[in-house]
Amino acid sequence: MTAEMWLAFSTASMIMLIIPGPTILTVISYSVAHGKSAKLPLIAAVALGDSTALLLSLLGLGALLSASAAWFTAIKVIGGLYLIYLGVTLFRAGIQSQDVPIPTAPESRWKLFFNTWLVTALNPKGIIFFVAFLPQFIDADAPVAPQLWILSITFVTLATLNSAGYALFAGSARRLLTSVSAQRRFNLVGGSLLSAAGVWALTANRAS
Numbered sequence: 575m576t577a578e579m580w581l582a583f584s585t586a587s588m589i590m591l592i593i594p595g596p597t598i599l600t601v602i603s604y605s606v607a608h609g610k611s612a613k614l615p616l617i618a619a620v621a622l623g624d625s626t627a628l629l630l631s632l633l634g635l636g637a638l639l640s641a642s643a644a645w646f647t648a649i650k651v652i653g654g655l656y657l658i659y660l661g662v663t664l665f666r667a668g669i670q671s672q673d674v675p676i677p678t679a680p681e682s683r684w685k686l687f688f689n690t691w692l693v694t695a696l697n698p699k700g701i702i703f704f705v706a707f708l709p710q711f712i713d714a715d716a717p718v719a720p721q722l723w724i725l726s727i728t729f730v731t732l733a734t735l736n737s738a739g740y741a742l743f744a745g746s747a748r749r750l751l752t753s754v755s756a757q758r759r760f761n762l763v764g765g766s767l768l769s770a771a772g773v774w775a776l777t778a779n780r781a782s
């Protein structure tokens with residue numbers, strides 16, 4: 575993997591992480607509801623949750639990508655089509671004008687940690703997304719496993735920093751997410767990025 579490819583992956587990951595999904599909405603809601611005491615468990619839960627989701631995604635993926643060039647190309651093409659589908663879906667997403675809901679206060683910080691980990695780790699869409707997204711930045715001519723680990727560690731680090739930012743500025747983020755114009759921008763940027771990543775993946779496979 576070249577430095578340019580790693581930088582492209584990091585940039586794409588940062589942009590997509592900023593777009594709020596179920597995990598970020600959970601972090602914001604708990605942070606607003608429970609104050610400073612919730613922030614550290616929330617950040618730790620996101621880091622562990624993303625690590626769990628990535629591990630579930632990588633089980634078998636590394637071996638499959640290493641098995642043959644045909645499998646590698648097939649996974650990248652299917653992944654590219656899936657990314658385009660996600661992009662179009664985000665483009666067509668409606669605007670939610672209602673406020674971000676605040677969950678009922680958990681009995682303890684351990685329960686808060688567990689709830690957030692569960693949302694992050696066991697989201698099937700997240701696991702499928704990793705399977706589609708990671709192979710787009712893999713060099714087929716180099717060993718696959720080390721590249722997958724580098725990308726995974728990079729993603730978890732960026733996701734942890736992103737959740738920390740949202741937790742620290744939860745009040746402002748919550749107000750931002752109720753803005754129609756902000757939601758439109760999130761949908762536009764996210765849809766554009768996902769669709770572009772999918773088109774790039776399909777074009778690269780045809781060119782090769």
